[in-house]
Amino acid sequence: MRSEFKVLPLLPLRGILVFPYMVIHLDVGRAKSVQAIEESMIRDRVIFLATQKEAQTDEPGENDIFQIGTVAEVKQLLKLPGGTIRVLVEGIARAKVRSFISDDPYFLVEVEQYSEEFEKDSEIEALMRSLVYQFEQYVKLSKRIPPETVVSVVNLEEPGRLADIIASHLALRIEDKQSILEAADIVKRLEKLCAIVAKELEIVELERKINIRVRKQMEKTQKEYYLREQMKAIQRELGEKDERMAEGEELREKIAEAKFPKEVEEKALKEVERLEKMPPMAAEAAVVRNYLDWLLSLPWNKSTRDRLDLKTAENILEEDHYGLKTVKERILEYLAIRKLAKKMKGPIICFVGPPGVGKTSLGRSIARALERKFIRMSLGGVRDEAEIRGHRRTYVGAMPGRIIQGIRQAGSKNPVFLLDEVDKMSMDFRGDPSAALLEVLDPEQNNTFSDHYIEAPFDLSNVMFITTANVQQNIPRPLQDRMEIIYLSGYTEEEKVQIAIRHLIPKQIKEHGLTKDMLKLSENTIRKIIREYTRESGVRNLERQIASICRKTARQVVTDKVKKVQVTAQSLNQFLGTPRFRYGVAEMDDQVGVATGLAWTEVGGDTLAIEVSIYKGSGRLTLTGKLGDVMKESAQAGYSYIRSRAAELGIDEDLYDKQDIHIHIPEGAIPKDGPSAGITMASALASAITGRKVLHNVAMTGEITLRGRVLPVGGIKEKVLAAHRAGIKTVILPSDNKKDMDEIPKKVKDKIHFILVDHMDQVLESALTAKPYVPVTLSADTPIVPPTPPYQPAIVNEEGTHIPS
Template identity: 70%
Template structure:
């Protein structure tokens, strides 16, 4: 029966529906819902619960909420961490939302309540018995409700309450439950419940039929399985076989799950059969197990899909590395060809350069750009051929070589495989590992690479090989012949500054827990660190010094409560101490017998002063400054040339009999070698003997012959940058080195004058000043 309208706070429910007589916990977190709870607690602890039409709606409007709900009494209220409230409610009776009196700060609804009292008629009694009978059958079929619950439900005598209790135990959709809740009339409610129960029974009967059909189909398999298990148990009791049968079955299952090549599958099957036949407690069974594990773990057919988007690859390479244009260009060419054809074999790139120029990290970037797996194997100190090709299985503790181990780690047959420090390999009585690498890196052979342990040929032709080395002359020639060599000479000072600003400083600032506002570097500061505190071709020491500055700044920020630490070229020494290196400066004044040469070192170019002094004596030539054999020969050749041209140069003809000549290169603790200082030493000798000073704004490099020809030398880019750094204006260099000028940065090239020479006479004409 209905009553008069009554105002009551409304709590919308998501994905749940509460029937009368139902006791349930609800977690309430929405602001409006919490407001409705608080309002109910202030008054009579009663609230109306109505379900949302869509559980995903976070802020339901009145039209999103069903109009029939349940008036409930709040039994218990508990506030949880995070602002959520857990409330225990008990459903009392149905109610209809007639209209919404208030919408904010929570929903206040005017409701019409229904007490559910209905007279018992024969029809209602019949429907009640039908519902109870169907519910009992449903419980037996579904087996989701314990028998005690069934007894407690059946004991209820009131038809309306019985209907609601049964409905609350059924796993129905919200829409179906709402249909039962909407039925205010008990008779109508019972009819709807019987319909729903009948439908659920049909579904359960259908499920039962499907299960019977599946069970029949599985009977044969199950029968065979049980017979096998009985056979195993009998054999175990007789001591014939043990758990090896199960182990062999497991290996067979693993083999079925993989697409193994025919040759490999035959080998695996053969080894599994050997394992089955082997008597218990035989040591070789462990060897077979390890071998099978390796064979089944290798990526025989698994491949990753290459990302062949050239623009994305170029962007990633530029993000990770500054400069290194040749390497980037080669990778992009490879990707372009892969986009046109799938048949191309993976290239073998050999990156040669001093430490710290980014060879290893470049290989990682290649893998990231192509979305391939990355594997790194260091070959430094490897002197055993078995490290590359694996040990034979007859040896105790035998394992595959590092190449096969790397392929297992990668999990695909086309990773980017980095062979690091290939120039550090050596050989002894155990074989030559570099010879074993020939098969790995030869595109004509590596599609059937044979590892002594695996014994089955493995295809390495899809691998993109990247090899790194510090120097090229330590790599065996046959191995070098199979690789595409890209030389990374090192970074110029300008490139180092950009690398520091773009990569090193942000990385170190982040690693030391700082922000860009807390520590400020200027470009001049980085230049001073590079010039005075590091001497290297790469950027490792530069990164260490930046990390040192970050540590000092972090201490000042924590200890002295500073908000910002500015590091300038003027206060740099307070952080890093006195400069560790100095660069040779160009001579300020014109001097006789002093010439400026250019030298290449492993840490970049440098300026080299050559001093020559003459004194009375017997024609003795003295060389000092820890010169190598090649440099001493260059000095002898230069001296012989000057002696042969004495008359043309205005030198006394018999000077070599009564004049001692001393050639000295300062910084005698540093070994110096190479032919590059040939023309420099000859110019200094000519200056000392003629008395004509050498121009102080000129520097030179080139090899000299006895006839005075000037031969080309290496390291032009590094030498030119060193000259530019110390203020040289003119550079004398061999004409044949003109091709190397393309590598020199444009801004440096514009500020220098280049004199290209073929003969020593041209050098003397350009370098010697008038008296």
């Protein structure tokens, strides 16, 4: 094979490839391509054609074009409207780009052109015959290439030309064509093309078999249709009823009995007419039947009568749940209004509270009090809008959404519908289910709720929707706006005792096959379980501990033939092991640099220990304990306030430059954030720096400003209940949170002394002892580190003066 070098303009091709000896029309519209064509016409009408690697690339670079292409001659040129040029080109020879000379205003390249020289031997002759035979078979089967093409190919004696012409007629991918173009060696080119034609031949043969199969199926269907029409004519002559006609009449009778709304009835009748016109075995007939079944099974006009006896309803609510006064009052108010106003829309209530406080079971009790059907739907992890609105009937396996499914399951259009875990929905590319719920939970819109599958408005205004959530902040704002939020903060110890006695113990005794006489739990034992084996807002862990006692009792009854087991506070550890929690902190001593804060979590309130240490350094403030940005800012604000009050607190100014301060909140693996710990961190800082102890039975919550103002915070009820569980006797709250104290149970308020403050000075006065417990040297060279326990308890007289013990 000989080669020669030429400098030619380059025309990049998109989605097409030109072989030598191939004649083809090309439409050229890009500016660079037009310039290349015009340059070739000025020269000798010769141009280099190379294909782009990606057809979508509008402005290809050197790396976007294949290096091997075809030198071609421009035979004709025609300018079209819009600046496009249509050219007729004929491939001359293969060529390879040696270098790009320029790319502006067009590509100019130096190419190495190959001229094919070969000696025809037996191997080449065999490859040519095999290729021609395969090509003939391909043309016969595919019907895409004119038979005349085979005649022109058979008479070719040049193997390279034969391969190029056959490759140009095949519908191959650009990559396959380029691989043939790049095969400079004649033998390799013929072998590669033989393999490609053989593969294409297999595909064409498979297509032919599929077409034959489809044609036979169509002929069979047409034959069945013809025979059925004949059968219908015979049945009409004999006076017999057609099966499909009978099915249509039966459906019409059911539609008339169902008493659909007018719009739904018209739609159902149209679907019946469609069904009658379809062949019985048609796939779409099954879809129509399923749709009609759903329409007929929905309770369009069926509803249950509400029990409007307020006394009975109140007794049922009291029987099922202890406490929860606000919720019970809301349900009784609804019943009273229903008794006066017959056409009241169903309320949309959202119970927000930590796990285990009875949100889901409360919905079941409400349904029992109203004598309504109860449906529960969990929204946790739902991320598809079709779960709410259903699928379009065009999809395979389409079904209505879970709202309509629940209504069908209830069999009435006014059930109590519980949407559980509404704060745990998510979204993805399939839509936002929370947005789909907006129509469901909007009293002004849900009387015409439209499901994608049913495609007819269904009235949900009589449904009593109840939603539950652990965290209000995770519920989308538009959804919150449509619901009445009722908070269930948690139970006091007394409420937990009563719930255990009235509900949990009888339930677990029954579930474990025991009787009341076999197991006895005293009230003191229950209190000890609550105090030392659980620490929660709800009663789930309490029920688990009771279940554990029941299991061990059942084993003693079966193994040791014991007839009665008495569990006392002293023998409790034999059933539940070592206590998991330490009840109360009242027995602990006052400490320096350790303050007790109150925090709100998703599972209720909790106490938060904040520790501060001071040691020799360079005035650096270190914060540890996996704190969020808000909490870090609160620590910085408290630190700045203490520094600004150095003179009033008796602190040496040099202390901050030569001592490091470390603030740590234990349980570092748990993320902590929020504005509630500002005054707590400031108190711990003041205690560590001044050496004054923080009173052990005092807990506090509130945000601090740089000027020392104490700002209000949320979650007061949960935090106070947590303080009560921990045995705290005094709680410091911001003055602006006084209104939130009405939510705190009276039994808890009677056992805790509340101090309302507006300024940080009041906090320090209430939380710290009057004098340091040991002499404190405020020299910058001497680190202030609290001594190791035990400490002596601090005693403060009526004037607030510290009295040494």
